[in-house]
Amino acid sequence: MRLSRYFLPVLKETPSEAQIVSHRLMLRAGMIKQASAGIYSWLPLGFKVLRRIEQIVHEEQQRVGHIPMLMPTLQSADLWKESGRYDAYGPEMLRIRDRQDRDMLYGPTNEELITDIFRSHVGSYKDLPLTLYHIQWKFRDEIRPRFGVMRGREFLMKDGYNFDLTKEDALHAYNRHLVSYLRTYERMGLQAIPMRADSGPIGGDDTHEFLVLAETGESEVFYDSQITDLKFGDREIDHDDHAACAAVLEEFTSRYARTDETHDEALFSQVPEDRRRTARGIEVGQIFYFGTKYSEPMGARVQGPDGKPVPVHMGSHGIGVSRLLGAIIEASHDERGIIWPEGVTPFHAGIVNLKQGDAEADAACEALYAALRGLGLDPLYDDTKGGAGAKFATMDLIGLPWRITVGPRGLKNGVVELTSRRTGESEEMPPEQAVERIA
Ligand code: ATP
Ligand code: MG
Ligand code: MG
Ligand code: MG
Secondary structure, eight states: OBGGGSOOOOOSSOOTTOOSHHHHHHHHTTOEEEEETTEEEEOHHHHHHHHHHHHHHHHHHHHTTOEEOOOOSEEEHHHHHHHTHHHHSGGGSEEEEOTTOOEEEEOSOOHHHHHHHHHHHOOBGGGOSEEEEEEEEEEOOOSSOBTGGGBOSEEEEEEEEEEESSHHHHHHHHHHHHHHHHHHHHHTTOOEEEEEOOOGGGOOSEEEEEEEEOTTOSEEEEEEGGGGGOOOTTOOOOTTOHHHHHHHHHHHHSSOEEETTTOOHHHHTTSOGGGEEEEEEEEEEEEEEEETTTHHHHTOEEEOTTSOEEEOEEEEEEEEHHHHHHHHHHHSEETTEEOOOGGGOSSSEEEEETTTTOHHHHHHHHHHHHHHHHTTOOEEEEOSSOOHHHHHHHHHHHTOSEEEEEOHHHHHTTOEEEEETTTOOEEEEOHHHHHHHHO
């Protein structure tokens, strides 16, 4: 992309309405614009990152055998009356009436809708196990929408639902989700710690939240510091192997780690004192096992091996896709702007032309631009007439991992300058070498 033809409305002033750094930086970098309280338009740069995050979520869901689909945002109230949640959900649910006077709602989550799909089409245990998921907009009329996309009212969520014959199988689905979530967050450059949590309006027995440690997090968390040494890394886990998935769950959840909702002082005091940590965290996902909570009242049954109908065991599993942008920025920025992890960066590198209009500099930039694109990379070429200071400030603000600076003086010696956004280190080298480093 050439900056002269792009839409990147960066702000010079710090917006006064933004209380936390990720919200400030997303506004300043021209990633989002508030449409109304807790509802945002995704401007091109923000949309690009959102799509990259979605892509990682899709890949990691499908890696473990989960099946993508898409359910609507607007739902009929009828199903929610069947499950009993229409009244129980409270004012967070946006209720709408259509012209035929039918009660509708903008879905805050999809357990009812997916259970209805399941009961309409699946009748035998032979069709299990089954896990379906989608990435779709949700609406929750949060009492205090704030912090930009971190607590929006309209937000993008991956929500997945498993259907299993037995509790044991459903617990395997739970463990498998934990495995896949660990990998998902690490690919985004995040450490998200599974913590025992409270099930809230979804209901159920077993649940873990995934929290990214950050001072601006809304949850208070308590944990054994040893947990921050754990890495999932690039292990290959067979997602059908119950014991292998259970072992990962055991490894990542056996040390004390809880949110304020489930915190237990007596248990926490058994952690050696020098390892006890109290901090704040951002909830970026949650997994639930809730047994037959929905399948029982909604009649989602299959014929078991003995021919008798049994309600299926279910769980649901969410990732806060749009919230993740805020969480990643909270975890990765400096005083000059965002520092995107490679896995989610909107462009792989920025090319800064110090003297636009100089034939040699222009030609060198064009060649770099073509070479990077030829490798399947997506560079942002600042081909505007602006001064070096302003160009550098914009590149630092939008946080691309690499900047290649091209100017007549360097070109006389056959070199350009390659700068790492994360370390701030710059090095002069021939253009081909800079391309190699980035690729
Ligand atoms: P919170 O405790 O932050 O209100 P939740 O527990 O109500 O979140 P879940 O029902 O577990 O949310 O939804 C799954 C994920 O969706 C959450 O882990 C979070 O990352 C994301 N999410 C929930 N509410 C919002 C929101 N208002 N804005 C953006 N993301 C959200
Ligand atoms: Mg909530
Ligand atoms: Mg929560
Ligand atoms: Mg939650």
